[in-house]
Amino acid sequence: MAPEQARGEPADARVDLFAAGAIAYELATGRRAFDGATHADRLSAVLRDEPPFDGIGPLAPILARCLAKDPRDRFHAAADLAWALDAACCWLDRDAIVLRSSTTPLQLTTVDPATDATAPTSRSTPTATSSPACS
Numbered sequence: 788m789a790p791e792q793a794r795g796e797p798a799d800a801r802v803d804l805f806a807a808g809a810i811a812y813e814l815a816t817g818r819r820a821f822d823g824a825t826h827a828d829r830l831s832a833v834l835r836d837e838p839p840f841d842g843i844g845p846l847a848p849i850l851a852r853c854l855a856k857d858p859r860d861r862f863h864a865a866a867d868l869a870w871a872l873d874a875a876c877c878w879l880d881r882d883a884i885v886l887r888s889s890t891t892p893l894q895l896t897t898v899d900p901a902t903d904a905t906a907p908t909s910r911s912t913p914t915a916t917s918s919p920a921c922s
Contacts, residue, residue, distance in 0.1 A: 790856050793830045801858040804868055808853020808861075815843045820854055845875040 789805035792798050812820040821832035838854065840847035849871045855861045862868040 788830065788833060789858070790834050791858055793833055799858070800864070801861045804853050804861050804865065805855075805858075807865075807868065808850050811846070812838060812843075812850050812854065815846055815850070820850075846872075849875055 789798065789802040792802055809820050819829075820838040821829055821836060823829040823832050834856075840851055843850065849868070852861055852871075853868065862871065
């Protein structure tokens with residue numbers, strides 16, 4: 788829950804960007820951005836704490852912006868966030884991306900529209916040059 792929601796203030800689409808940032812933070816670090824023993828403790832952490840952004844490389848400034856307390860400091864639209872993530876992926880070694888709970892590299896799949904069946908791609912991750920931001 789975004790800080791403005793926790794305070795009962797008007798909310799807009801940027802609360803979803805806060806939520807996306809919280810989920811991405813947990814995926815990147817293996818821990819919650821705002822933790823606590825109870826729901827009230829977690830809401831309090833959302834209002835007062837800043838999560839540590841060390842160890843997540845080029846994702847750090849993006850996630851920090853998503854998790855900004857003031858919605859005016861967040862991305863204004865999901866497209867802006869997508870662009871920033873795409874640009875950051877140019878700097879990541881995509882062949883080295885692994886799930887925090889596993890040592891198995893991510894396996895991307897493709898969907899055959901004719902059969903709706905999934906199949907692994909020929910490569911575990913796309914190349915950085917396949918990204919429009921990397922061109």
